[in-house]
Amino acid sequence: MTTSLSHTKTLDIGEIGILDEQLPPWDSGPLDLAGWFDPDRRDCPLELEIGSGKGTFLVNQADQTPGTNYIGIEYAKQYWRHAADRCRRHQLTNVKVVRTEADLFVRRYTPPESLRQTHIYFPDPWPKPRHNKRRLIQESFLRSLHTATAPSGLVRIVTDHPDYYEWIEHHADRVADLWRRLPFECPQAAGPGELVGSNFERKYRRQGRPFHAMILEKYPAT
Numbered sequence: 001m002t003t004s005l006s007h008t009k010t011l012d013i014g015e016i017g018i019l020d021e022q023l024p025p026w027d028s029g030p031l032d033l034a035g036w037f038d039p040d041r042r043d044c045p046l047e048l049e050i051g052s053g054k055g056t057f058l059v060n061q062a063d064q065t066p067g068t069n070y071i072g073i074e075y076a077k078q079y080w081r082h083a084a085d086r087c088r089r090h091q092l093t094n095v096k097v098v099r100t101e102a103d104l105f106v107r108r109y110t111p112p113e114s115l116r117q118t119h120i121y122f123p124d125p126w127p128k129p130r131h132n133k134r135r136l137i138q139e140s141f142l143r144s145l146h147t148a149t150a151p152s153g154l155v156r157i158v159t160d161h162p163d164y165y166e167w168i169e170h171h172a173d174r175v176a177d178l179w180r181r182l183p184f185e186c187p188q189a190a191g192p193g194e195l196v197g198s199n200f201e202r203k204y205r206r207q208g209r210p211f212h213a214m215i216l217e218k219y220p221a222t
């Protein structure tokens with residue numbers, strides 16, 4: 001599918017971009033996500049990035065770890081197109097970018113214990129108290145993500161927003177029986193002096209903002 005982001009740039013999502021309308025009805029059960037990739041990639045570990053934005057982290061991470069399959073989730077159509085086009089131009093065969101809402105995707109479409117890791121970098125902070133309920137990280141979301149994550153699988157979270165970080169800590173504490181907190185370690189995409197190497201990290205770093213980061217590890221099955 002070829003489409004235009006602006007008057008000057010034509011974007012091509014190729015085989016990489018998947019639209020929500022291509023997904024089956026939300027109540028039809030988990031999808032065979034491994035089957036979205038070439039047959040020889042079926043057994044590769046699967047990782048999710050939620051809120052891929054323009055795809056800066058996704059492109060670098062997928063490029064540096066070719067043995068892993070990645071699914072980027074982005075609900076803003078313009079960014080979704082941009083990220084998918086960018087992955088296509090980098091000829092990445094280990095990435096799909098889906099235009100959908102992340103909570104729905106994790107809860108309804110992701111098979112149990114299928115994710116080795118989920119990356120959540122600079123999620124929208126929804127700072128007004130009356131909008132806090134729109135924040136991605138909620139107790140119910142952490143529970144759904146726990147179901148979707150393989151034993152000992154990880155969630156990496158980074159934000160620049162101190163109030164949202166407190167909120168994330170509070171909600172992680174409420175599911176402390178499911179996840180244990182670990183100090184942050186950088187993913188492969190991070191460049192020198194970076195935490196993760198996403199677009200927002202680079203923008204906020206130039207503004208001198210401090211960052212807050214954690215890893216949640218799913219308790220291994222006993």
Ligand SMILES: C[S@@+](CC[C@H](N)C(=O)[O-])C[C@H]1O[C@@H](n2cnc3c(N)ncnc32)[C@H](O)[C@@H]1O
Nearest residue numbers: 051052053074075076101102121122198199200
């Ligand atoms: C602040 S931007 C950060 C983008 C990127 N992670 C980075 O660090 O540069 C947050 C992105 O997450 C997307 N987003 C927010 N909530 C989402 C949700 N529930 N499902 C899918 N995408 C979401 C937004 O459209 C936006 O592109």
